Amino acid sequence: MSAREGSAREGSVSERSVIENKIVANKDPLPGDLAIWFVIMAEMLVFGVFFIVYVFVRSNNVELFNEYQLELHRIGGVINTIALITSSYFVALSIHAVRLGNIQRTGNMLLLALLMGAVFVGVKIWEYSHVFGAGIHLSTNTFYSFYISLTFFHFMHVMLGMIILGIIYYYLRKGKYSSEEHQDLETGASYWHMVDLLWIVLFPLVYIIR
Amino acid sequence: MTPSRFASTKTLFIIWVVLIVSTLITAYIGYLELSGYYFVGFILLMVMLKGQLIIDHYMGLKNVRGFWRLAMLGFVYVIPGIIFTGYYLSSV
Numbered sequence: 001m002s003a004r005e006g007s008a009r010e011g012s013v014s015e016r017s018v019i020e021n022k023i024v025a026n027k028d029p030l031p032g033d034l035a036i037w038f039v040i041m042a043e044m045l046v047f048g049v050f051f052i053v054y055v056f057v058r059s060n061n062v063e064l065f066n067e068y069q070l071e072l073h074r075i076g077g078v079i080n081t082i083a084l085i086t087s088s089y090f091v092a093l094s095i096h097a098v099r100l101g102n103i104q105r106t107g108n109m110l111l112l113a114l115l116m117g118a119v120f121v122g123v124k125i126w127e128y129s130h131v132f133g134a135g136i137h138l139s140t141n142t143f144y145s146f147y148i149s150l151t152f153f154h155f156m157h158v159m160l161g162m163i164i165l166g167i168i169y170y171y172l173r174k175g176k177y178s179s180e181e182h183q184d185l186e187t188g189a190s191y192w193h194m195v196d197l198l199w200i201v202l203f204p205l206v207y208i209i210r
Numbered sequence: 211m212t213p214s215r216f217a218s219t220k221t222l223f224i225i226w227v228v229l230i231v232s233t234l235i236t237a238y239i240g241y242l243e244l245s246g247y248y249f250v251g252f253i254l255l256m257v258m259l260k261g262q263l264i265i266d267h268y269m270g271l272k273n274v275r276g277f278w279r280l281a282m283l284g285f286v287y288v289i290p291g292i293i294f295t296g297y298y299l300s301s302v
Contacts, residue, residue, distance in 0.1 A: 028273040037278055044285045051289055055296030062300050070243070078237040082230060089226040092268040096219055186270075193269045197282075200260050201289060208240035209250045209297065 032187030087116030101179035254290040261286025
């Protein structure tokens with residue numbers, strides 16, 4: 001191999017490694033703390049198993065599930081879906097704002113997200129008050145066992161997510177976060193989006209499809 | 211942080227509109243009490259679309275490499291897929 005060929009090959013290898021480095025550099029790191037992604041994965045696996053068991057049990061009780069599903073307050077479910085989607089939107093806007101260093105807007109978006117979370121909680125408590133007020137409980141029938149346990153388990157996650165967002169808002173007001181340093185905010189946002197994602201599967205499964 | 215991680219406010223708003231409209235379509239199907247695996251399949255396809263939009267743009271995983279994005283997408287594709295299979299098998 002001539003010196004010229006060798007030099008050309010070296011040039012080609014170096015060019016390729018520059019391109020590969022650029023590809024790697026163009027990929028984003030995982031938002032937030034790595035630990036939250038293990039939590040998210042574990043939560044999604046638990047809910048995933050729960051959903052599959054629901055479908056399996058339903059397949060042996062189709063008429064019962066179809067009959068009692070019609071008793072649920074679907075408008076409440078729709079309002080809650082809109083509330084959670086809108087809340088996720090505000091959280092995404094808060095991340096966008098903090099990246100630009102606009103702390104005031106970040107705080108406002110977090111407050112709006114919390115407000116939408118409160119709408120979800122309010123509607124859910126109203127829905128539960130009707131269900132429990134009608135004398136329905138976990139052992140009423142198989143459908144209600146799933147409805148109450150699935151939605152209440154998710155409701156607990158909404159409450160935890162709101163506490164996390166509240167703490168983040170508190171530290172934001174204390175001046176802890178900036179456009180360069182806001183990993184906690186991304187961590188909390190990732191958890192909140194997971195809560196939204198779970199509801200997006202849960203809502204049609206329990207309230208709509210038959 | 212790279213600028214590609216999160217979508218622009220305009221993109222976030224368009225995604226919000228898509229999510230709301232698909233929720234209202236789902237709700238309307240529920241209001242009409244339509245049943246059968248065609249409707250189940252359609253609603254679950256919208257769940258997949260909504261899930262992918264949230265994962266890619268709201269969670270900011272669109273340009274994240276490797277396991278985590280695939281695992282998240284796995285949830286929104288595999289679980290609705292299993293749900294559809296269960297509903298399909300119980301309706302035939």
